Amino acid sequence: MSPTTVALAELIAALGGDLLGGSDIRIARIAPLDEADGVSISFLANPRYQAQLGTTRAACVIVAPALAEAASARGAAIVTPDPYLYFARLTQWWAARARPAAVAGVHPSAVVSPDATLGPGVEVGPLAVIEAGAVIGEGARIGAHCIVERGAAVGAWTRLAPRVVLGHGCRIGARGIVHSGVVIGADGFGFAPSKDGYVKIEQLGAVTIGDDVEIGANTCIDRGALGDTVIQDGVKLDNLIQIAHNVQIGRHTAMAGCAAVAGSTRIGANCTIGGAANIIGHLTLVDGVHISAATTVTRSIHEPGVYSGPYPFEENSSWQKNAATLRQLHTLRERVRALEKK
Template identity: 45%
Template structure:
């Protein structure tokens, strides 16, 4: 699939934009630094303008603003070079369609419904009453337990696990090793031990949700855990029971979201950000990597806190005072008070 060639005019015919220069044949997309004569590259950030001169790329995707600066080059001129680059890359690497068929080692329970258009890999297990849409790809070793519903063109990568009773919308993609629908962490203390609260809710992933590798989305305790349409979740993200994640939100790797937390739509959650449970984050909130989100956020904006980087020696010298900031504040207050007294005494003298 990657061996196809497209001329600039063919690319523009498919995706829009305007081409300039020579209508050369392109074999692949590459970054400016690596591109050669049959590659197309892109300039998204004007900061890297100088790299264009050094690039051997056969053609470059640029914005209208920048186009005139690169008169001698073959260009495709577009509004959003980064998005256009993504679309060109997709042209060269189209989404892989299901190769219809069930591998002889796959196990599909008799009450499951698997359309003939699906690709079911080696050692896959599909449980009873589970219903797959058209064109699903369930790859080697993946497990979809009983009573699940998968929309059309869902992709489950190797060794991922979908527990029973989960619902995945159209084109949902789950990467290797991820576990959808394991029990939430619900416990009641008996006075001497922990009694497990049955987790009887499910997980609902709406259309176009993508989940990275080794991520986990727990089933709800009584109602469902829900991820909204178009939300993209990276690797090793933990989403606790009964969380509600909005639409078109992105959550970077290693983030952890405690149970019953609601995150809005169009949020951007940085890697390793951690959320306590039972809070609400409004739409269009950006959370920086590594930030501990300890209370609800009602105002969209960019929230980001982390302990600043230092050498260990510097840190040791400074960190000791963090434990005494309250006293430090009192000492400053005392100084202010004393100075005020001195000044007023001076004034009285005058």
């Protein structure tokens, strides 16, 4: 991925850390301990994998102080209090070297309203559409085929990957990343029944997204019915997630792929929602709630903690017997009760 190799000394100069040995060793790639070769840098974040220190072929390993001696006995080492965080910063530095520089300016094929406002250094990709009243902050990058509708706002240094829709009046803050296929600000799902079928409730709110938010591919965040749908600072959403109208998600909450949150539910800060989990509407989850993958949340959660609910899968013939019994579970309890009375 990188254009050339890099000396460990350069890396330390950029990212800090204590280098033990080999400042002129050159690194060509980042790799896990068990896949590393002699031009790889690797990291050891989980002490459980300490045994891999003895077998890895990595040229350099990033470790915590407690493992400095063990790591440097076998080759170069970078010592840092949080090796995983150091690794994250290393990937950022690495990617920045390989990424093409932003080309400030509007691609000639883009359709940009003269009534849109573009900050300094903004890049607008091929065939993007930016409507009247949209405001694009300094250094933001609008990918090919994106649509920023009327009155929408993109914060400074935020990147929209190719093919993102940011609906009219919706706002995303600074330093965000929005992946391809995301739809922000489609109508929430609201209808009044009538004798002639459903009558649409026009969705008059918008979507407000804070700073440092990342949103995965093909995820949808609907606009609010009256007020706004709100995603606070630092929230991370994976792919194919559904956020319904008027949902609120607190700071630094992360949700894995295919999760879904129904209308008007409020999720606190610092929560994690597992993949394919879903949360029904009009609930409240306090801060620090962790929902396991594939769990359906049907009640508000008032205490931090871990909550789970996937059905335990098993070999099919066994599942069939247990599932059949499950349909009689209440009766079974009655039978136990009757036995106890005897």
